[in-house]
């Protein structure tokens with residue numbers, strides 16, 4: 482068995498669309514997000530179809546990884562959640578420009594590990610002051 486075989490994603494064949502929507506993490510790039518000009522990656526599980534949030538069935542953690550232009554994989558962070566806590570995390574970035582891709586993994590205690598990745602296009606990587614609405618409009622976080 483390969484580890485990749487047990488990770489759910491948009492390409493997973495044995496899960497229905499509703500299960501995918503509940504589990505696949507949504508990744509959103511927030512450039513120049515606050516008054517300090519910091520960049521963040523916002524990751525949410527169950528943004529459109531709410532995931533259960535009970536002791537028996539909940540999302541335990543979200544991990545975020547970045548892939549650099551040099552193809553190094555960097556662990557950016559991990560956020561853990563208990564029952565009753567919405568799986569929603571903000572990860573601060575020190576050097577957004579060095580990344581070409583971000584991947585998030587979410588773990589549901591019933592349905593296992595799910596992933597999603599976004600690639601950052603070069604022309605958008607250089608965009609300064611890209612705020613949430615503009616980034617989404619231009620293809621960030623999709």
Ligand SMILES: [Fe+2]
Nearest residue numbers: 589590591592
């Ligand atoms: Fe689940």
